Amino acid sequence: MNTSSPDLAVSDNADQNRFELRLNGDLVGILGYYDFERAPSPNPPVVDFMHTVIVEDFGHRGxxxxxxGGSLDLARSRGWRVRPVCTYVxxxxxxxxxxxxxxxxxxxxxxEPKRTETQRTEPQRKENRRRQPQRKMPARKA
Incomplete structure (x- = not known):
């Protein structure tokens, strides 16, 4: 009987901007992130958690x-703030x-507030002119 628990590990692959979940050494999931605020700042960096993916064969196992959870723990240990863009997160x-x-x-x-006619761009004005019904000019008398 095999009673060993699976070896799960979450690590940061900074070159790929993602956290990786490995099960017994095999990559089974990623959480992509993006750091919009790379400039030095006295505030902690804010990192967007963009998308979570688990390999289909390993889905529905938690x-x-x-x-x-592991990604948030790593973010906390680095002093990051997280903006949860991903709906799963x-x-x-x-x-x-x-x-x-x-x-x-x-x-x-x-x-965006609705633009007035004077604020519309030239292509928008042309499109509006095409939509308006054309008036027929009266015939000239000879």
Missing amino acids: LAAVLV QRFLSSHENYRDVVVALEPPRT
């Missing part, structure tokens, strides 16, 4: 939670309050 955080200190809130999507 490995995504292991990957996200967002769901994970909603039930794991112990990571609240690491999380930066997502900014609401920016909406």
